[in-house]
Amino acid sequence: MIKKQMLVVVLAALPTLVMAAALQQVQDLEVGPVTVTGTREAQKISETPNTVNVINEKLIQETRPAHPSELMRKIPGVTVTVTNGEGHQTSIRQPISTSPVYLFLEDGIPTRSTGFFNHNALFEVNLPQSAGIEVVKGPASALYGSDAIGGLINVLSRPSPGAPEFEANTEFGEHGWKRLLLTGGTGGDTWGVRPSVNVTHTDGWRDDTASTRRSFSVRWDQVIDDDTIVKTLLSTADIDQQGAGSTRLNETDYKNNPTLNYIPISYRRVKAVRLSSAYEKSFESSLVSITPYLRYNEMDQLPNYVGTSAGSTRINTSRNYSLGLQAKYRHDFTPMRTRLIVGVDVDRSPGSYWERGVTFGGAEALASGATRFTSYTVGDKRYDYDVTYTGISPYIHTEFSPLEPLRITTGLRYDDINYDYHNNLSVTGNRPASTEVDFDNTSAKLGATWQLNKSNSVFVAYTEGFRAPSEGQLFRAGGSDTLSLDAIQARNIEFGVRGQIQQLNYMFSVFDLKKSDDVLSYRDPVSNDTIATNNGTTTHRGVELGLSATITTDITLNGAFSYIKHEYDDWIANVRGVGNVDFSGNEIPNGPRFLGNISVDYKPSFLNGGVASLEWVKMGSYRIDQANTAGAKYNGHNLINLRASYLPSKTWEIYGRVMNLADKRYAEAASFSNGANEFAPGLPRTGYIGAIYRWDAK
Numbered sequence: 001m002i003k004k005q006m007l008v009v010v011l012a013a014l015p016t017l018v019m020a021a022a023l024q025q026v027q028d029l030e031v032g033p034v035t036v037t038g039t040r041e042a043q044k045i046s047e048t049p050n051t052v053n054v055i056n057e058k059l060i061q062e063t064r065p066a067h068p069s070e071l072m073r074k075i076p077g078v079t080v081t082v083t084n085g086e087g088h089q090t091s092i093r094q095p096i097s098t099s100p101v102y103l104f105l106e107d108g109i110p111t112r113s114t115g116f117f118n119h120n121a122l123f124e125v126n127l128p129q130s131a132g133i134e135v136v137k138g139p140a141s142a143l144y145g146s147d148a149i150g151g152l153i154n155v156l157s158r159p160s161p162g163a164p165e166f167e168a169n170t171e172f173g174e175h176g177w178k179r180l181l182l183t184g185g186t187g188g189d190t191w192g193v194r195p196s197v198n199v200t201h202t203d204g205w206r207d208d209t210a211s212t213r214r215s216f217s218v219r220w221d222q223v224i225d226d227d228t229i230v231k232t233l234l235s236t237a238d239i240d241q242q243g244a245g246s247t248r249l250n251e252t253d254y255k256n257n258p259t260l261n262y263i264p265i266s267y268r269r270v271k272a273v274r275l276s277s278a279y280e281k282s283f284e285s286s287l288v289s290i291t292p293y294l295r296y297n298e299m300d301q302l303p304n305y306v307g308t309s310a311g312s313t314r315i316n317t318s319r320n321y322s323l324g325l326q327a328k329y330r331h332d333f334t335p336m337r338t339r340l341i342v343g344v345d346v347d348r349s350p351g352s353y354w355e356r357g358v359t360f361g362g363a364e365a366l367a368s369g370a371t372r373f374t375s376y377t378v379g380d381k382r383y384d385y386d387v388t389y390t391g392i393s394p395y396i397h398t399e400f401s402p403l404e405p406l407r408i409t410t411g412l413r414y415d416d417i418n419y420d421y422h423n424n425l426s427v428t429g430n431r432p433a434s435t436e437v438d439f440d441n442t443s444a445k446l447g448a449t450w451q452l453n454k455s456n457s458v459f460v461a462y463t464e465g466f467r468a469p470s471e472g473q474l475f476r477a478g479g480s481d482t483l484s485l486d487a488i489q490a491r492n493i494e495f496g497v498r499g500q501i502q503q504l505n506y507m508f509s510v511f512d513l514k515k516s517d518d519v520l521s522y523r524d525p526v527s528n529d530t531i532a533t534n535n536g537t538t539t540h541r542g543v544e545l546g547l548s549a550t551i552t553t554d555i556t557l558n559g560a561f562s563y564i565k566h567e568y569d570d571w572i573a574n575v576r577g578v579g580n581v582d583f584s585g586n587e588i589p590n591g592p593r594f595l596g597n598i599s600v601d602y603k604p605s606f607l608n609g610g611v612a613s614l615e616w617v618k619m620g621s622y623r624i625d626q627a628n629t630a631g632a633k634y635n636g637h638n639l640i641n642l643r644a645s646y647l648p649s650k651t652w653e654i655y656g657r658v659m660n661l662a663d664k665r666y667a668e669a670a671s672f673s674n675g676a677n678e679f680a681p682g683l684p685r686t687g688y689i690g691a692i693y694r695w696d697a698k
Contacts, residue, residue, distance in 0.1 A: 037134040037154040039341060039397060040108050040143070040328065041287075047399075047407040049447025049461040050140075051496055051509040051544065053078075055133040057158070062601075062611060062643070064169075064655065066177070066688070068122045070641075072153075073597050073617060075135050076507070076544035077562035081668045082682065085202070085211025085241040086123035087268070089669070092151035093137055093513055093540055095566050095591035095622075096669070100470055103144055103152035107233060109276055109293050109326065113349035114146040115389035115419060115471045116297060116320040122153065124237045124272040124297075126215045129183055129196045131158040137544075138492045138511060139465025141443035142411040145345065145393050149465040149490045149515065157233055160192025160221040161185045164697040171690030176203030176210070179690075190223040204242065205683060208264035211241035227282040232275075239270040247304045248671055248678030252368040255665065258681035262372050263360070266304035272297050286331040295322035295349070302358065302376070313358040315378055320351035337407075341397040350388040351471070356381050383431060384424040387471045392416045405451040409461075415441045417468050421475055432475060432483055439468045439487055456499030465490035473519065481531040488534070489516045503550040513540040520573045537569040538588060556601040566591035573626070586628045590670070592636065594620030610645035610653070617641065625672035632677060637666035653692040660685045 038048045045052055053075040065071045068088055069080040079091045089096050100117035103110060104125070111121045127133070133155050140148035166184035171177070178201050185194035198215040217235040224230060243266035253260050276293035297320045302313075328343030362374035395413035402408070417439040427433045447461030467488045474482050496509035518536030542564030549557045566588040575581045596618035603611045621636040640662050645655035660666075663685035670679045 035134055035136075036156070037105075037108065037136050037152070038143075039399075040289075040326075040343075041330070046451060046457040046498070047449050049407075049409050049449050049459040050463070051137040051494065051507070051511075053135045053137070053507070053546065055135075057131045060128065060130060060132070062613070062645070064171070064643075064657065064688075064690070065128060066173075066179075066659075068127055070659075071127065071133065072135075073595070074558070074560055074599070076546045076560040077137060077542065077564060077595065078135060078151075078560075079592070079595055079619065080122070083120070083668070083680075084204070084209055084243050084268075085239065086200075086213065087120045087241070087243075088122060089119055090122075090150075091591070092135070092153075093511065093542065093564065094150035095588050097590060100147050100467055101149040103140070103148040105144075105152060105154040106235060106274060107157050107231075107276065107278070108154060109274070109291070109324075110144075110347075111272070111274065111295075112297055113295070113320060113322050113324075113347055113351075113389050114391060114417070114468060115349060115387070116318065116351055117147060117470050118297075118299065120268075120270070122155075123213070123239060124270065125155045126196065126198050126217055126235065126237070127155060128179075129158060129181055129198060129217075130155050132156040137509075138461075138494055138513060139443075139445075139463040139490045141415075141441075141465040141490075142413045142445035142463065143395060143397065145391070145413065145415050145443075146417070146441075146466060146468045146487070149467055149488070149513075157217065157219050157235075158183070158194055158196070160187050160194040160219055161696070162187045162189075162192055166695045167692065169690060169692045171688060173202075173688035174686045175205040176201065177686075177688060178202075187221070192221045194219045205686065206259045206681070207261040208242050209261060212239070214238045228280070230277060230279050232277040235272075235274045237270065237272045239268070241268050242266065243268055243302075243304050248669065248673075248680050250368055250370050251677055251679065253366070253370060254667070254679040254681055257368070258665065258684075260366070260370075260372070262370055263304040264372070265360075265374060265376055266302045268299065268301040268303070270297075270299050285333070286329065289326070289328050289330075289343075291326040293322070293324050293326070295324070296320070297322075313360060313376075314355050314382060315358050315376075316353065316355040316383075318351065318353045320349055322347060322349040324348070336400040336402055338400040339398065343395055343397075345391070345393040345395075347391040348388065349390075350386070352386045353383060353471070353476070354381060354385075355383040355476070381425060383476050385431075385475060386422045386424065387475065388420040389471065390418045390420070407449045407451075409445070409447045409449075411445040413443045415439070415443070415466075415468075417441075419471060419474060421471075423475075430476070435483065437474055437483055441466045441468070441487055452499070456497070456501070458497045459495070461492075461494045463492045463494070465492070469519070477532060485519060485532060486517050486534045488518050490514065491516075505548040507546040508544070510543045511541065514538070514569075515540070518571075520571065536571050536573075538567065538571070539569050540564060540566050554603050554605075556603075558597075558599045558601070560595075560597040562595045563593055564591070564595075565593055568626075571626075581627070583626045586626060587623045589623050589625055589672075592620040592622040594618065594636075607644075607646050609647040610655070612644040613642070615641040615643070619666075622670075624670045624677065629672060632672035634667055634670040634677075634679070637664060637682075639664060639666065651694055653694070654690075655692070656687065656689040658685065658687045659683060 033045045072080040098119035104121035137151040164186040169181035171179040183196040195218040201212045220232045222230045273296040278291040300317045324347040330341045357379035360373040364372040393415045397411040419437045422434045443464045445463045449459040492513045494511040498507040517534035520536045544562045547559040571583040599615040617639040625632040643657040666682045667679040668682045
């Protein structure tokens with residue numbers, strides 16, 4: 001049954017589509033740019049009723065990101081902030097947070113199971129050696145399931161070469177930065193293999209913030225016959241970092257002593273392994289795809305984000321294994337260019353979690369009034385449990401064109417989710433007894449695109465998303481009431497136009513995203529107990545604009561801009577020491593309204609194929625507390641970055657970059673605590689230099 005909201009958005013879009021038809025006579029359609037994320041296989045972006053942004057391999061190689069933020073902020077409406085090492089928090093149509101409202105994929109497979117979300121998931125993927133990144137904004141649950149509310153990020157692996165090749169990239173920078181990237185491989189007419197290695201170390205610019213990563217991947221491509229291919233990918237990551245993380249400093253230290261780390265004893269150690277093998281067989285008008293996969297994730301940490309007060313700190317270890325399958329069948333019909341895709345995702349992920357309390361010691365009083373802790377003792381176990389996540393999710397996706405320029409897309413997915421939880425300690429008010437928890441959810445999407453001419457199109461869409469509670473939210477959130485939580489729901493209406501006008505490429509979109517059944521803590525006025533409820537509702541509205549223009553044969557201008565407002569619609573939450581407070585109507589903290597990015601690329605002949613790039617990064621101001629207290633605000637920042645490269649020969653490239661060229665003081669994160677603003681300082685002016693050697697047998 002088509003929902004009322006879906007009918008409303010389609011009816012509202014019809015005048016736009018009819019007007020477009022009257023104004024433009026459709027010319028021959030061209031393939032244009034494609035995306036592989038919208039339907040899990042190649043599809044023209046012009047026929048995708050979503051805002052999809054693609055970062056190609058060329059841009060990745062020119063940017064040479066030391067952190068995912070350096071790439072992601074080039075996309076309108078997206079920002080990724082730095083915690084420590086390659087750790088991050090993400091904002092895509094949602095405030096900056098660690099909340100599980102995004103889905104992180106590698107070649108279309110989630111890097112983690114739904115029940116074991118981690119906001120740092122991008123540092124488990126080898127971004128600098130990837131072939132591209134695709135970002136689908138807004139809810140995508142109708143195809144991908146839970147977590148895809150704000151959007152999803154799909155990192156694409158580099159394919160195998162068809163002949164022997166080798167590439168070595170060595171890089172050095174300030175604050176003990178060292179990185180070695182190796183890739184290459186060989187192949188023939190029907191096969192190819194590509195191994196890649198990423199070894200990175202930094203001492204960190206703040207005290208005691210060293211970070212080391214070791215990543216290895218190998219991709220094997222095999223053509224079995226004219227219509228059958230197999231792609232196998234093994235990816236591993238081993239990350240060990242000390243953690244200033246997103247630890248804030250009081251305003252005095254932020255301005256005068258930003259290298260301070262109040263909790264130098266904190267750490268995070270991560271191991272990740274992913275193995276998948278995608279089998280695809282094509283028939284005359286159909287395709288069968290079967291992708292089994294294995295995953296292993298492990299994280300051991302003493303986090304700094306929980307604070308230093310008694311009872312708030314802990315040391316913990318989580319492990320999670322996964323055995324999954326993605327299977328689909330696609331058939332194309334001649335009438336109306338109809339395409340039907342049916343599939344099922346299966347994920348079984350047993351995991352475990354244990355946690356011990358920690359008491360910080362070695363307290364050192366600082367001149368600013370803050371305290372630095374240099375030791376800790378481990379106390380009794382707080383949690384020790386095993387939990388198995390099982391998800392079975394069939395879906396159907398259809399596309400058809402009743403008129404040549406009109407493409408209509410529909411989709412429906414059903415998610416059946418089960419947590420089988422076994423408590424290995426005594427049952428207390430904070431530790432529920434062993435139990436099972438089930439969720440089921442149906443997500444729909446409906447969209448339409450209209451090709452104005454061969455270069456320009458408009459789209460309109462209604463999409464739904466949801467997020468099932470994570471295992472942590474269910475089983476260690478402080479009370480048995482969490483077992484009755486429901487999934488958070490999201491509804492999104494979106495309109496956009498994209499294409500090319502002479503030398504200008506553009507994408508513009510406007511959206512209205514509403515979340516309901518959000519989880520908040522509320523104090524019951526009768527029992528005086530603090531309980532978790534699904535009573536929160538929020539609205540996120542905004543506009544996004546992406547531009548790319550060729551100014552001259554040597555100069556290209558790229559821009560990414562967004563203006564988004566995040567508001568509480570209905571939000572009565574418990575505040576410690578105060579009671580229930582109504583924040584309805586307030587702006588949500590950590591949600592900058594304006595984001596901007598402009599880069600000018602200059603490619604003169606004397607750089608011999610190299611490029612010089614000047615980049616401006618703008619983050620607008622934002623509130624930092626739920627009450628929108630006067631003065632509880634981060635004023636935003638402007639940063640300038642410079643990159644340049646030169647090719648002295650066919651096989652060698654020399655490059656350098658300077659981040660934060662003007663050496664501005666800015667914050668990666670901010671908060672309002674105990675009546676005062678606190679800030680996590682961002683990277684000062686920092687330089688890097690590197691050299692690349694490339695060889696191939698062609």
